Amino acid sequence: MIHEKTILIVDDEPRTREGIRKTLEAWYAGKNRIQTASSGVEAKEWLASQPADLLITDVRMPEFSGLSLVEAIQHFPSKPAVLIMSGYADFSYAQQAIKLGVVDYLLKPIEKQQLLQTVEKALHIHEQQRRIQAMQEIVDPKLVDIRERREQQVDTPIGEALSYIEAHLGEPITMRELADSVHLNSSYFSVLFKEQVGLNFSEYLMRKRVQRAKELLVQTLLPISEIAGRVGYQTDKYFIKVFKSLEGISPSKYRHTVNEKSS
Structure with missing residues (x-):
């Protein structure tokens, strides 16, 4: 428009x-x-x-x-x-x-x-x-802090885990499977992840998925159901629930609000 x-x-x-x-x-x-x-x-x-x-x-x-x-x-x-x-x-x-x-x-x-x-x-x-400003406003500040720290974690097990999450957001990801992939038991992986990332595994994964969803909402005209699938949620109903819990508004309302600001 x-x-x-x-x-x-x-x-x-x-x-x-x-x-x-x-x-x-x-x-x-x-x-x-x-x-x-x-x-x-x-x-x-x-x-x-x-x-x-x-x-x-x-x-x-x-x-x-x-x-x-x-x-x-x-x-x-x-x-x-x-x-x-x-x-x-x-x-x-x-x-x-x-x-x-x-x-x-x-x-x-x-x-x-x-x-x-x-x-x-x-x-x-x-x-x-205005488009750049709008994109900057949608970035999760907690993820920005983590990205800055991640530079020192590239060759560590947690660094490998973060890279894996980034590349596979649209797929099912469990903490146990991720811990196995970096050769750590899940209990130790959980403690180490929280210590080095600053968020527990489930919150980090949720924030990463919602962040990717926000980018797709602003940059594309994809329907909500397809965006939900692309960021790893099997149903749009559950995706909308998670999105609202983090952003306070529905994905469709979010898209409308940000696009209005940048237009």
């Missing part, structure tokens, strides 16, 4: 502002929302109350410059991609813009084709950044 993007154009020159607006409105033919502001102050207030996917701003404006505007929104909950426009080839402005993570620096007068290509690039970058 393609979601409407919001683009905010900021320039104190009405002719430039309206020219860009008309170009983008003609190009997107109502598929995206194009908004304008005549000053940096007005744009800051607008962005404080609603999100935008892309900010196109002139660098030199009275009272509140484009760079001041970009600095002001750095800590906003929802930060847009930014394109800076200028009628001057000023290297110091360009340097500051790069430090602030601006996607591109456009010199006026801006050619129509250059504008459209740069806007498309900026929207794509913003979409990728």
